Amino acid sequence: MAKRKQGLGWIEWLRGxxxxxxxxxxxxxxxxxLHNPLELPPLxxxxxxxxxxxSGIGREIARQLAEAGAHIVMAVRNPKAAHELINQWSASWHGLPLNIxxxxxxxxxxDSVVTFANAWNARLAPLHVLINNAGIxxxxxxxxxSKDGFEEHMQVNHLAPALLSILLLPSLIRGSPSRIINVNSVMHYVGFVDTEDMNAVSGKRKYSSLLGYTSSKLAQVMFSSVLHKRLPVEAGVNVVCVSPGIVHTNVARDLPRIVQAAYHLIPYFIFSAQEGSRSALFSATDxxxxxxxxxxxxxxxxxxxxISQDCRPTNPSEEAHSVETSFEVWEKTLEMIGLPSDAVERLIEGKEVKCRYGTQND
Known part of the structure; x- marks a missing residue:
C-alpha cells in the first residue's frame, strides 16, 4: 500500500x-x-x-449588495454591531431604503449553525446567494x-460553513439558479490537510496558527469541489471559491520572515477591504x-x-487536485458536522436530514 503523505514536499511548499x-x-x-468599487447591476x-x-471584506460585500438593491441577511455573532452599521449606512445612503x-x-x-439554517428554511423563501465570508x-x-471540540480555524473557516451550505440547500434550490460563494485565500496554496488529524492534535506536525489557517482553507476548497460534483445540474446550485487577494486584515506574525518583511515594506501592494470584496461580489452577481x-x-x-482576486478563473493548488484526499475530507467533514453521508442527495430529493447538532436533539 502506498505510504500516506505526511505534508507538502519542500518543492510544493516552496512553489506555494x-x-x-x-x-x-x-x-x-x-x-x-477592475473598478473600485466594483460596478454592480441592479439586484x-x-x-x-x-x-x-x-467587519472587513464581509461588511463591504453586504453594504455594496444592499446598495445595489439586494435583500441582505447579515448573519453575525454580534447583532448589535450589525444594527449600528445599518443605521450608519442608511444615514449616508440617498437611494431607495436599504433592505437589510x-x-x-x-x-x-x-448548534447555532443548525438553529440559523432551520429558522431560515422555515420561511420557505428562496435564497439566491450564500456568501460564506466569516473566517478567523x-x-x-x-x-x-471550540465547545464542539474542534480546532477553531478548522471549525470557523471550514466545518461551520460546510454545515451551513448543506443545511441551506432546500432554500438555495428554491432560489435556483443560486450560488454558494466561499471566501477562501491564496494561503491555501501552502496548506496541507491530514484527514486523520483534522484537529492537528497528533503532534505529527507542530501546531501554529499558520498551519491551522492554511489547512482549514485547503479543506474548504476540497470540500467545495466534492459538493460541486454532488449537486446535479438540475438542482441549479453552483459552488465557487474566491480569493480576495492579500487584504489589509491579516497582518501575519508567524508567516516566514521574508513575507513579513514584504508586508511592512509595501503597504501599497496590499488591498483595502473594498478592493478585497470585488472577487466575491463578482462571483455572486456575474x-x-x-x-x-x-x-x-x-x-x-x-x-x-x-475565482482569483482579479475576478478571473484560476487554478487552486496542486494539493487541491487530489480527488482521493478531497473525498476523504468530504467524508470526514460530514462525520464531524453530524450529517449522514447521503445528506446532499436526500435534501435534493426534498427529504428531511437529521443533524447531530441543533435544538431538536436537546
Whole structure:
C-alpha cells in the first residue's frame, strides 16, 4: 500500500510560497482593470446571506449588495454591531431604503449553525446567494478548540460553513439558479490537510496558527469541489471559491520572515477591504458564473470554480487536485458536522436530514 503523505514536499511548499509572494507583489497590477468599487447591476430580485458582515471584506460585500438593491441577511455573532452599521449606512445612503435584516449566527457553535439554517428554511423563501465570508486567522495564538471540540480555524473557516451550505440547500434550490460563494485565500496554496488529524492534535506536525489557517482553507476548497460534483445540474446550485487577494486584515506574525518583511515594506501592494470584496461580489452577481460552473462539471474537472482576486478563473493548488484526499475530507467533514453521508442527495430529493447538532436533539 502506498505510504500516506505526511505534508507538502519542500518543492510544493516552496512553489506555494512563491505563489503567495507573487500574488502580494502583483495583485494590484493584475487587478488594475477592475473598478473600485466594483460596478454592480441592479439586484432587487436577489436575496443574499452574508456571514461575518460586520467587519472587513464581509461588511463591504453586504453594504455594496444592499446598495445595489439586494435583500441582505447579515448573519453575525454580534447583532448589535450589525444594527449600528445599518443605521450608519442608511444615514449616508440617498437611494431607495436599504433592505437589510440581521440574524444571529456563531460559527464557533454548530448548534447555532443548525438553529440559523432551520429558522431560515422555515420561511420557505428562496435564497439566491450564500456568501460564506466569516473566517478567523488567530495570528501567533496558541491552539484553541471550540465547545464542539474542534480546532477553531478548522471549525470557523471550514466545518461551520460546510454545515451551513448543506443545511441551506432546500432554500438555495428554491432560489435556483443560486450560488454558494466561499471566501477562501491564496494561503491555501501552502496548506496541507491530514484527514486523520483534522484537529492537528497528533503532534505529527507542530501546531501554529499558520498551519491551522492554511489547512482549514485547503479543506474548504476540497470540500467545495466534492459538493460541486454532488449537486446535479438540475438542482441549479453552483459552488465557487474566491480569493480576495492579500487584504489589509491579516497582518501575519508567524508567516516566514521574508513575507513579513514584504508586508511592512509595501503597504501599497496590499488591498483595502473594498478592493478585497470585488472577487466575491463578482462571483455572486456575474451572469456567466453558472455557465462556467456547469462547464467544469461537464468536463469532469477535479476542482470547483476558483475565482482569483482579479475576478478571473484560476487554478487552486496542486494539493487541491487530489480527488482521493478531497473525498476523504468530504467524508470526514460530514462525520464531524453530524450529517449522514447521503445528506446532499436526500435534501435534493426534498427529504428531511437529521443533524447531530441543533435544538431538536436537546
Amino acid at each position: 510560497w512563491m505563489y503567495v509572494i507573487y500574488e502580494m507583489l502583483f495583485q494590484r497590477i493584475t487587478a488594475s482593470h 432587487s430580485d436577489l436575496t443574499c446571506i452574508v456571514t461575518g458582515s460586520t 435584516e440581521v440574524m444571529q449566527l456563531d460559527l464557533l457553535s454548530l 486567522f488567530s495570528i501567533g495564538e496558541p491552539q484553541k478548540f 451572469p456567466q458564473i453558472p455557465e462556467y460552473c456547469e462547464l467544469l462539471k461537464a468536463d469532469e474537472w477535479p476542482v470547483c470554480a476558483f
